[in-house]
Amino acid sequence: MAMQPGGVTRLGRRAFLRTAGAMTGAVAVGGLPEMVAAQKAPSFxxxxxxxxxxxxxxxxxxxxxxxxxxxxxxxxxxxxxxxxxxxxxxxxxxxxxxxxxxxxxxxxxxxxxxxxxxxxxxxxxxxxxxxxxxxxxxxxxxxxxxxxxxxxxxxxxxxxxPSTWAYREDWFKEVGATKFPETWDEWRKVGIALKKKNQPMGQAFGHSLGDPNNWAYSVTWGFGGAETDQSGKVIINSKETLEAVKFTVAAWKDCLDEGGLAWDDSSNNRAYLAGTISATINGASIYFVAKRQFPDIAKVTGHAHMPKGPGGRFYNIxxxxxxxxxxxxxxxxxxxxxxxxxxxxxxxxxxxxxxxxxxxxxxxxxxxxxxxxxxKLIPFREASKFGRWPGYPGPPSRKASEALVKYILVDMYAQAIKGMKPEDAVKWAESELKKAYA
Incomplete structure (x- = not known):
């Protein structure tokens, strides 16, 4: 601290901000201390x-x-x-x-x-x-x-x-699932049973930054696929990525609400709260709205980690x-x-x-x-341990960012869902990624 003429202590700019910020926490428990209330040191x-x-x-x-x-x-x-x-x-x-x-x-x-x-x-x-x-x-x-x-x-x-799976515990129990599936194979079996009851899961595949990318990256990695290797070389055209795309196409038909191609990041929230889907990848916001406006839904809503695939469990965080x-x-x-x-x-x-x-x-x-x-919020606290970045396991470069904002992985899945052969969808993604990484 510096001393002004007359021996008055003058806080430096950074020290002042820290002291004021720390003391502000005392307001809720008894009011701003006099020493801060009287502090007139200029900061800017x-x-x-x-x-x-x-x-x-x-x-x-x-x-x-x-x-x-x-x-x-x-x-x-x-x-x-x-x-x-x-x-x-x-x-x-x-x-x-x-x-x-x-x-x-x-x-x-x-x-x-x-x-x-x-x-x-x-x-x-x-x-x-x-x-x-x-x-x-x-x-x-x-x-x-x-x-x-x-x-x-x-x-x-x-x-x-983080976005975990929000799901209807009551509906899952009705089809024999006492907990959320641990693997993607188990997930699909439960999803088939739910869709037969007109209670499909929901997933967006439109051009929206959150939910579509959460599926595209997490599922690709979960099946062992990747956009690039550690050096940044494009390796998307692999049997692992192809299996991820084939899985998604099958899940679209067997497990998911088929309106998801036009969904944005709020569509699945509305669908879940309206009771038209049984589960979806989302942040905790669905649960918060349910607690305020739909308490009966909140009571039967659980959260669970992304299922594991052959390549492991991953989150696009x-x-x-x-x-x-x-x-x-x-x-x-x-x-x-x-x-x-x-x-x-x-x-x-x-x-x-x-x-x-x-x-x-x-x-x-x-x-x-x-x-x-x-x-019910614990899975969100734990999700960062499984978090990866777009472009993983390669570096999160400008090129990886371009691939993200161009929705290359999302569109790979969306085109296959629309009818393009999975092999062709993967080849298309390879071509687009090579342009981005050129």
Whole structure:
């Protein structure tokens, strides 16, 4: 700390933000301490602004808490903070436009491999990311892989949003399944029985970032297939990938709701809550809505891990990060916000607001008390252990990001479902991936 004339202690900018953030946690248990209430140390020049671009979360309370924390930071830092929320599928074009015009938000949400796709337009955030890891422990591998480009951190890992299977325990029991199937073969047998009762499972295969990719990547890996090998060489055209595609085509006919080709990331939520499907891959948002609006459905909803295939159990969990834009004139305040937000007193509140929808970027957050409140959420806490990134086992490169945003794997499955021979669908994917990786 520095001393002002007369012996008055003046907190440095970073120390002030940390102290104010930590003391804010005391508000709920007795009010802001006098020493913080009286603290008038400036942190940034008057008129400093910070603009943040986020998605519209599937958990409304998450957005409310994020905005509240942003406003709190603005108050303690003397910064005018604005948070804009847009639909997830609109983020990519907005980011591309901002980088091209060199104007826009100071901080932008990154999903999965996007830091690799937009690396040239992102500022380095090594100091913030490494400080968090030194405090909370090493990041999960998938969170680190998608955020580090070369040897520089291009995004600060914020969280992951795992998608497990939400399923109707009562309907599964009616067809003899006392628990969710452990393997894809067992899954198909149960699915056949459910669809015969007009209770199909549901899966999206449209161009939406979440659910379609969760199936495409997780199933491909589960059957032993992959887009590339560890060196980045395209190897999608394999017997393992072909088996995954054949399995999906059979599952489409035997187990799944056949409206899924036109579904987006909200369609399966609505179908499940309407009682027209018996299970679907999704984040915890379905369960949260059910608890609020459809308590009878919530009572009979369980969550389960992705089934194992011949290649193992995998989740497509690319992880989320927040990037400071290279064009930003407010890079320092942007970094300070991320440092402050990820500090435990603030992040704890945001994670609690998500109620299990998000998982922290390090194992430290597996100890959060929210996981003990509802055992039905435990699979979400555990999912990161099986998380991989698009392009796995190759590096999460710009090329892998291009393959992701072009929906190459999703379209491989969708075309086979529509009638293309599985062999031709795999060859098509091979051709498209070679273009992306050229």
């Amino acid at each position: 020049p008057k008129g400093t602004k910070l603009s943040i671009l986020e998605w519209v979360s599937f958990v409304p309370a998450s957005d409310v808490e994020f905005k509240r924390l942003a406003a709190e930071f603005g108050k303690v830092a003397g910064v005018d903070v604005t948070v804009d929320l847009i639909n997830m599928n609109d983020l990519n074009p907005r980011i591309a436009s901002a980088i091209e015009t060199k104007s826009g938000p100071d901080i932008i949400m990154m999903i999965s491999n996007w830091p690799h796709l937009y690396a040239d337009g992102l500022a380095d955030v090594d100091d913030v990311a490494e400080e968090i890891a030194s405090r909370d422990g090493a990041y999960y591998e998938h969170n680190k892989k998608v955020s580090v480009v070369g040897n520089r951190w291009k995004a600060v890992p914020l969280c992951s949003v 690319g992880g989320q990060g927040r990037a400071v834009m290279k064009y930003s004139k407010n890079q320092q305040v942007a970094k300070e916000f991320l440092r402050w937000f990820m500090d435990r007193p603030q992040y704890d509140k945001w994670m609690a607001a998500n109620d299990g929808y998000t998982v922290g970027p390090t194992p430290y957050w597996e100890k959060h008390s929210l996981w003990e409140k509802d055992p």
